[in-house]
Amino acid sequence: MDLTDILATVHRDMQAHLGRGRVADYIPALARVDPKHFGIALITCHGQHAAAGDSAIPFSIQSVSKLFTLTLALEKHGGKLWKRVGHESSGSSFNSIVQLEQEQGIPRNPLINAGALVVTDALLESGAPANLITHITAFMQQLADDPSISVDPEVATSEGETGFRNASLANFLRAYNNLHSPVADVLQVYFNQCALRMNCRQLARAGLFLANAGIDPLNHTHITTPMRARRLNALMMTCGHYDASGDVAFRVGLPGKSGVGGGILAIAPGRASIAVWSPGLNPAGNSLVGQMALERLAALTGWSVF
Numbered sequence: 628m629d630l631t632d633i634l635a636t637v638h639r640d641m642q643a644h645l646g647r648g649r650v651a652d653y654i655p656a657l658a659r660v661d662p663k664h665f666g667i668a669l670i671t672c673h674g675q676h677a678a679a680g681d682s683a684i685p686f687s688i689q690s691v692s693k694l695f696t697l698t699l700a701l702e703k704h705g706g707k708l709w710k711r712v713g714h715e716s717s718g719s720s721f722n723s724i725v726q727l728e729q730e731q732g733i734p735r736n737p738l739i740n741a742g743a744l745v746v747t748d749a750l751l752e753s754g755a756p757a758n759l760i761t762h763i764t765a766f767m768q769q770l771a772d773d774p775s776i777s778v779d780p781e782v783a784t785s786e787g788e789t790g791f792r793n794a795s796l797a798n799f800l801r802a803y804n805n806l807h808s809p810v811a812d813v814l815q816v817y818f819n820q821c822a823l824r825m826n827c828r829q830l831a832r833a834g835l836f837l838a839n840a841g842i843d844p845l846n847h848t849h850i851t852t853p854m855r856a857r858r859l860n861a862l863m864m865t866c867g868h869y870d871a872s873g874d875v876a877f878r879v880g881l882p883g884k885s886g887v888g889g890g891i892l893a894i895a896p897g898r899a900s901i902a903v904w905s906p907g908l909n910p911a912g913n914s915l916v917g918q919m920a921l922e923r924l925a926a927l928t929g930w931s932v933f
């Protein structure tokens with residue numbers, strides 16, 4: 628089967644499941660999204676594209692952004708970053724407060740909320756939040772090779788008005804001296820990076836460097852080193868789906884990062900970058916149908932890393 632046929636098959640097989648799961652209603656602007664959407668797109672390291680369903684409809688990438696800010700922070704700080712955040716699976720929900728207290732303000736990994744707040748703080752370093760938001764947006768535009776990518780201000784404002792739990796995590800980090808910029812500045816950047824709007828095609832394109840040892844295979848731009856690309860993939864596999872990361876490794880076998888907008892970016896190292904979107908979430912906060920689709924895709928392609 629060629630890749631277009633494989634995605635058409637995955638799309639067809641998901642029809643019976645569309646609408647399952649719950650949209651992330653704790654962010655009011657996301658509660659309004661129709662849970663029946665489903666899109667999938669992939670791009671190979673040779674530049675071959677395939678897509679099916681709502682692959683051109685933009686959605687809120689939410690926590691998928693954590694992967695890209697981590698890429699930037701590792702380029703900026705190198706291994707020093709690991710003094711402030713761990714690289715171990717959390718075994719807890721993405722916004723756990725109790726774990727942060729138990730571990731005295733050092734988040735378990737950079738792909739849970741507390742860890743991502745530290746990463747954003749490491750990028751901010753007392754700079755202006757607006758400049759960093761512009762920088763992160765420009766990075767996504769560069770990676771996706773698409774200058775039209777932008778932040779959805781309504782989603783960013785919506786989360787700003789209701790993000791009390793993230794505010795708690797940020798204040799907690801600050802109390803442990805693991806947040807250096809003002810809490811309000813870090814949260815402003817974090818809510819805006821989460822509110823980046825992209826579609827499956829753009830997101831798959833943006834992740835392609837991770838399938839090719841840190842180099843964009845289509846324009847040969849250095850994004851990160853081979854070692855860091857390997858580690859980003861390792862973190863996606865062990866931490867990218869929070870407490871369900873083991874389940875995703877078991878069922879799908881590809882490094883991935885999910886977001887509560889219903890998007891998942893998955894990497895088949897050496898082969899392709901895949902983005903899937905379906906807004907209904909499972910109890911761990913990952914796209915329910917998106918995860919099923921990746922399981923089907925991995926079975927049809929044999930792309931599991933195991």
Ligand code: GLN
Pocket residue numbers: 688689690691721722740786793818821885886887888912
């Ligand atoms: N913006 C969301 C939050 O911080 C991101 C969470 C997610 O996508 N898992 O709660």
